[in-house]
Amino acid sequence: MGVGELEDRRREAVRAWTSFVEHGDAPGAVRPEILRSWGRSTAVGTDVTEAPLADEGETAGRWRDSPLQVAVERVEAELRRTAEDGDLVVAVTDPDTRILWTYGGRMMRRKAESVNFVAGGRWDDRSVGTNALDLANRLGAPAMVFSAEHYAPIVHNWVCWAAPVHDPVTGAQLGVIDLSTTWDRTHPIGLATARVMARLIETAMPRSRTHGGLLEETRDPGLVMTLLGTAETRLDGQRLLLNRRQTEILALLAMHPEGLSLEQLHALVYGDQAVTFSTLKAEVSHLRAALGGQLSSRPYRLLMPVATDVEHVLSLLRRGEVAAAVDAYRGDLLPGTNSPALHELAEYVAVALREALLADPQPDAVVRYGELAPYDVEVLETCLARLEGTAHPAVPLLKGRLAVARS
Structure with a gap:
């Protein structure tokens, strides 16, 4: 989108916002989720100058106890590089849309600090008005808010893209990741980038183990397999270099936590193909070495927490x-x-x-x-x-x- 088109879009957003603030209505072009959020934001008012800050000690405690901390630390270099390359501010929140972690490029860092877009900042729309963090959290889906689609004028110069972050095992929504910059730097891939960053954090998340029906969080991330679209396998956060057949075998073992006999695994992998048991055993031996021995025999079974994007x-x-x-x-x-x-x-x-x-x-x-x-x-x-x-x-x-x- 060119600069002229962005300027036209910004003018339209300002006109719609002004109409809503002054008359309580807005043109039909305003997205329904934005309009609903504006309605919730009227309690905040348009003269808010910064987001309210939660207690510093409580925020630090939430961050320390959240599996998001471990995940963000593991991919922090990638998050920082994204922020610096795009002159963005990147933020990760808890389920209440309270910022727990943030990092910004040089220009956006100063802008973020001026409105309390920092750790402890409360960015639900009832605290600071319409924004992408709140929308993504409420809708459970990626969201974008451009310029005056924000309710508070303090961020009318911003564009924000946010995506929810889930526990890959339980599916629980843990918060959102947000990417923000100035409106004139709006780019079509902004929302896709937020989704990718959310997925990056999810793959680095601590796994959950089941004990007596209860889920107990552990700092060991275990085995994480991405199988949809492209294949990638990580063990304790480190990528494993596997061939296609080894990935298939590992995927089948991940789908059968109870374990598989040699005959069962052979049938699932090869079907009616004329492939010997010895060939399969050799592939399993390579896998066992790559997994540090965490693959048992009789039956073949993985001895670690496992998460897949399929499940x-x-x-x-x-x-x-x-x-x-x-x-x-x-x-x-x-x-x-x-x-x-x-x-x-x-x-x-x-x-x-x-x-x-x-x-x-x-x-x-x-x-x-x-x-x-x-x-x-x-x-x-x-x-x-x-x-x-x-x-x-x-x-x-x-x-x-x-x-x-x-x-």
Whole structure:
């Protein structure tokens, strides 16, 4: 988007905000979630000069006790580099939208400090008005707030992108990560970057172990497998260099925590292919070495906490959190796999996500899904039918995607 277009967009946002503040209404172009947040923000007023600060000791205690601290420390270099390269301020909050950690580029750091966009700052909309951190936290989905879409004039010069951060095992929403800069530096990939940063933190999160039905947090992150879209495996935060077959074997073991016999694992990996048991044993031996011996035999079973993005997506769907599931779904499971079991699982996850969208076609989620499945005409048509007669901002995007899919 060029500077002129951004300036026009900013003027429109200011006009809408002024109309709401002075007359209690706003043009139809204002997004519904922004308008609802403005309604909640009237109690704050427009003369707020900074966010209120929570008790310093209590904030430090929350940060110390949160699994987010461990995760952020593990990826802090990447978060800092993102902030410095884009002259952004990056913030991580708790579930109450209280900032627990922040880091800023040189210019944005000063701006952030002037409005208490710092550790302890309370950025729920009832404290400081409409902002992306609050929206992402409330909606459980990535959110962007541009210029005067913020309720408080102190941040009308900002653009903010935020995405929720979840526990990869339990699915609990732990807070959000926010990226902010000045409105004239708005970029189309801002929201995607926030999603990537959220996922980065989630993969570095301490794992949860189950004891007697209770979840006990541990500082050991265990094994984290990304299988949707692209494959990546990390053990205790360190990336493992595995070949395709080893990744498939490890994925199957992750999906079967009770363990698998040699014969069962062979059938799941190779199906009817003429591959010897010795070949499979050799691959398992390589895996056992890579995992530091944390893979038992008879049955083959992983001896550490395990989290996969596949189970994360399925757990979100089980709870009816369709938008969050679409965010977490980054593509087909191990595309091109010739493991019959993994091919079947890939189909199951893809169909489950699609059926959830057909049952509950949330517009923003369908827009994101369209990026992954651009030719799924039925999902697009179902969503547009639900939106018929409305001025939802997703409508032109969905119509454009549908036109391409039909061409």
